[in-house]
Amino acid sequence: xxxxxxxxxxxxxxxxxxxxxxxxxxxxxxxxxxxxxxxxxxxxxxxxxxxxxxxxxxxxxxxxxxxxxxxxxxxxxxxxxxxxxxxxxxxxxxxxxxxxxxxxxxxxxxxxxxxxxxxxxxxxxxxxxxxxxxxxxxxxxxxxxxxxxxxxxxxxxxxxxxxxxxxxxxxxxxxxxxxxxxxxxxxxxxxxxxxxxxxxxxxxxxxxxxxxxxxxxxxxxxxxxxxxxxxxxxxxxxxxxxxxxxxxxxxxxxxxxxxxxxxxxxxxxxxxxxxxxxxxxxxxxxxxxxxxxxxxxxxxxxxxxxxxxxxxxxxxxxxxxxxxxxxxxxxxxxxxxxxxxxxxxxxxxxxxxxxxxxxxxxxxxxxxxxxxxxxxxxxxxxxxxxxxxxxxxxxxxxxxxxxxxxxxxxxxxxxxxxxxxxxxxxxxxxxxxxxxxxxxxxxxxxxxxxxxxxxxxxxxxxxxxxxxxxxxxxxxxxxxxxxxxxxxxxxxxxxxxxxxxxxxxxxxxxxxxxxxxxxxxxxxxxxxxxxxxxxxxxxxxxxxxxxxxxxxxxxxxxxxxxxxxxxxxxxxxxxxxxxxxxxxxxxxxxxxxxxxxxxxxxxxxxxxxxxxxxxxxxxxxxxxxxxxxxxxxxxxxxxxxxxxxxxxxxxxxxxxxxxxxxxxxxxxxxxxxxxxxxxxxxxxxxxxxxxxxxxxxxxxxxxxxxxxxxxxxxxxxxxxxxxxxxxxxxxxxxxxxxx
Numbered sequence: 001x002x003x004x005x006x007x008x009x010x011x012x013x014x015x016x017x018x019x020x021x022x023x024x025x026x027x028x029x030x031x032x033x034x035x036x037x038x039x040x041x042x043x044x045x046x047x048x049x050x051x052x053x054x055x056x057x058x059x060x061x062x063x064x065x066x067x068x069x070x071x072x073x074x075x076x077x078x079x080x081x082x083x084x085x086x087x088x089x090x091x092x093x094x095x096x097x098x099x100x101x102x103x104x105x106x107x108x109x110x111x112x113x114x115x116x117x118x119x120x121x122x123x124x125x126x127x128x129x130x131x132x133x134x135x136x137x138x139x140x141x142x143x144x145x146x147x148x149x150x151x152x153x154x155x156x157x158x159x160x161x162x163x164x165x166x167x168x169x170x171x172x173x174x175x176x177x178x179x180x181x182x183x184x185x186x187x188x189x190x191x192x193x194x195x196x197x198x199x200x201x202x203x204x205x206x207x208x209x210x211x212x213x214x215x216x217x218x219x220x221x222x223x224x225x226x227x228x229x230x231x232x233x234x235x236x237x238x239x240x241x242x243x244x245x246x247x248x249x250x251x252x253x254x255x256x257x258x259x260x261x262x263x264x265x266x267x268x269x270x271x272x273x274x275x276x277x278x279x280x281x282x283x284x285x286x287x288x289x290x291x292x293x294x295x296x297x298x299x300x301x302x303x304x305x306x307x308x309x310x311x312x313x314x315x316x317x318x319x320x321x322x323x324x325x326x327x328x329x330x331x332x333x334x335x336x337x338x339x340x341x342x343x344x345x346x347x348x349x350x351x352x353x354x355x356x357x358x359x360x361x362x363x364x365x366x367x368x369x370x371x372x373x374x375x376x377x378x379x380x381x382x383x384x385x386x387x388x389x390x391x392x393x394x395x396x397x398x399x400x401x402x403x404x405x406x407x408x409x410x411x412x413x414x415x416x417x418x419x420x421x422x423x424x425x426x427x428x429x430x431x432x433x434x435x436x437x438x439x440x441x442x443x444x445x446x447x448x449x450x451x452x453x454x455x456x457x458x459x460x461x462x463x464x465x466x467x468x469x470x471x472x473x474x475x476x477x478x479x480x481x482x483x484x485x486x487x488x489x490x491x492x493x494x495x496x497x498x499x500x501x502x503x504x505x506x507x508x509x510x511x512x513x514x515x516x517x518x519x520x521x522x523x524x525x526x527x528x529x530x531x532x533x534x535x536x537x538x539x540x541x542x543x544x545x546x547x548x549x550x551x552x553x554x555x556x557x558x559x560x561x562x563x564x565x566x567x568x569x570x571x572x573x574x575x576x577x578x579x580x581x582x583x584x585x586x587x588x589x590x591x592x593x594x595x596x597x598x599x600x601x602x603x604x605x606x607x608x609x610x611x612x613x614x615x616x617x618x619x620x621x622x623x624x625x626x627x628x629x630x631x632x633x634x635x636x637x638x639x640x641x642x643x644x645x646x647x648x649x650x651x652x653x654x655x656x657x658x659x660x661x662x663x664x665x666x667x668x669x670x671x672x673x674x675x676x677x678x679x680x681x682x683x684x685x686x687x688x689x690x691x692x693x694x695x696x697x698x699x700x701x702x703x704x705x706x707x708x709x710x711x712x713x714x715x716x717x718x719x720x721x722x723x724x725x726x727x728x729x730x731x732x733x734x735x736x737x738x739x
Contacts, residue, residue, distance in 0.1 A: 049097025062086030
């Protein structure tokens with residue numbers, strides 16, 4: 001009770017919003033530690049929420065931290081609280097518990113508060129239940145890994161300061177010895193340390209170089225209150241009595257910060273932690289929100305640019321558009337509303353940031369997509385720069401001297417031309433990239449249809465679509481390139497690159513459709529369309545009289561003919577397409593440019609298709625066998641004729657009729673209520689029980705029977721038989737015993 005009367009006040013050092021208090025100096029004065037110099041210690045507690053951390057600190061140090069009511073399971077400690085221990089110069093920090101439902105999956109404060117405790121305290125009490133030992137999340141190993149890694153990078157890189165990790169294992173029932181629990185935790189921490197990223201020069205360091213580890217247990221506070229208080233009192237002595245053999249505060253743990261400098265030291269540590277990016281790990285919700293917002297932004301921007309395209313084309317033609325402003329405002333508003341509708345469902349902070357970025361993109365698209373003449377811009381900028389240089393240079397010349405700036409002017413002109421050439425190439429690359437994406441979109445559907453409905457002229461259709469799309473892209477490129485004031489050589493080089501990229505896009509899309517899975521699926525569909533459906537597209541219902549074998553052979557052979565067609569890009573007349581892609585595929589034979597499937601892949605796909613076709617054929621055969629094996633109609637008539645007398649006898653006999661009616665009613669009830677399965681399971685269980693009981697009774701009867709039957713004593717084979725006594729009157733005249 002004396003301890004409770006002298007309990008020191010507590011202060012919220014860091015609140016739940018990560019704000020560091022300004023009242024720490026006055027708290028140290030009130031607690032009598034402002035002038036303590038180095039004569040003080042710091043300890044913090046670390047552990048999951050609602051595991052009794054505050055209760056443990058109150059027992060060990062006589063503090064008055066708020067504890068959880070037994071009838072409620074909710075957070076009591078928010079942020080980091082500090083108090084002075086009774087009868088000791090010890091500053092005790094009660095840290096908000098980890099894995100609390102109030103913060104959910106937002107572990108940002110958990111990481112930072114744990115790192116603060118690790119960086120400022122001499123001893124960190126790790127409070128955990130016995131059943132959490134050996135768990136990864138339950139024992140907060142994931143959080144410890146992040147904290148240890150950042151602590152090593154921030155505060156231990158230049159000097160090695162030692163601390164103590166003091167594990168208090170709560171609710172220990174004694175089934176597992178303390179040594180085994182300690183070995184498990186030590187092995188987990190060593191494995192954790194080996195997996196963290198270490199600074200240069202510390203790759204071979206061990207956790208024992210930075211931390212001493214000690215372990216103790218406490219019994220259950222509710223089930224064994226007296227024993228808990230007794231062992232807690234013994235543990236308290238290790239923290240408050242320096243003469244105790246197990247005193248935990250050693251000189252090597254002290255941070256060597258005087259008490260009057262503690263405020264600046266702890267606040268600077270917290271500021272460094274708060275602004276450390278390594279601890280700002282996004283939650284799963286934030287990762288998902290960022291991914292989806294980026295995806296929605298790209299989709300909406302594409303639609304936005306498509307909506308602007310007609311206006312751009314009209315402006316490029318020199319037309320004056322009426323109501324241009326309102327039209328573009330409507331397009332911009334529609335894009336923003338579309339993004340807002342799709343993205344507003346995700347994490348609020350990520351959504352708001354993405355909305356600002358998207359709005360900037362849309363605004364830049366409206367202001368930056370206007371018509372401009374690149375050559376005119378270069379010409380005007382060059383003339384302006386040269387004029388400015390000439391003006392400045394002329395002002396520096398002295399009349400009557402031979403000073404000139406012609407050479408410098410030529411150098412400037414060459415530099416301007418080099419910059420203009422570089423910018424022109426960048427514009428042409430951006431143009432080629434846009435055209436490449438357009439080619440890919442235009443070729444997607446023709447290639448997909450060609451592989452879904454393969455025919456002998458499939459490559460004719462694909463190459464016609466390719467030539468048309470490529471020609472349109474080349475015309476667009478040349479038109480734009482001329483407006484860039486590019487040379488003929490640059491235009492030819494750009495067209496060559498565009499053709500090469502167009503062919504790459506075509507082959508990439510073809511190879512995508514020519515994967516084993518896609519080809520097998522398409523060939524099977526082609527086969528089934530010809531085997532399972534007739535010429536009019538009506539499904540076939542196979543009968544025993546149908547010629548399934550010939551239909552199967554025709555459909556299979558027709559499908560197998562497609563594999564050589566697909567394997568090589570060749571026109572229907574047998575020639576290869578004429579594609580001008582000279583120099584685009586160095587080191588590759590021209591015939592290899594048109595090969596889609598190698599000989600080995602053709603065999604594999606053919607074998608795979610044959611197995612799939614055989615399965616369809618067997619299925620069709622089975623359907624005819626099952627239909628042929630069905631009971632003929634005349635058999636039902638024969639059964640009625642032969643069983644008519646029995647049927648009438650059942651109807652006329654009240655007992656039989658009543659039994660039949662009850663049986664039918666029961667069957668209907670079981671069927672309507674779907675009780676067949678439960679009845680079957682109950683019946684099986686009953687039968688199994690009866691069989692087990694019968695076996696047991698049979699064993700008992702056999703045992704009892706064996707005990708009741710007398711067993712003759714077996715004579716020893718080496719024993720002498722006993723003599724038989726025979727009287728004279730029992731013998732006949734020959735000396736034999738009378739019968």
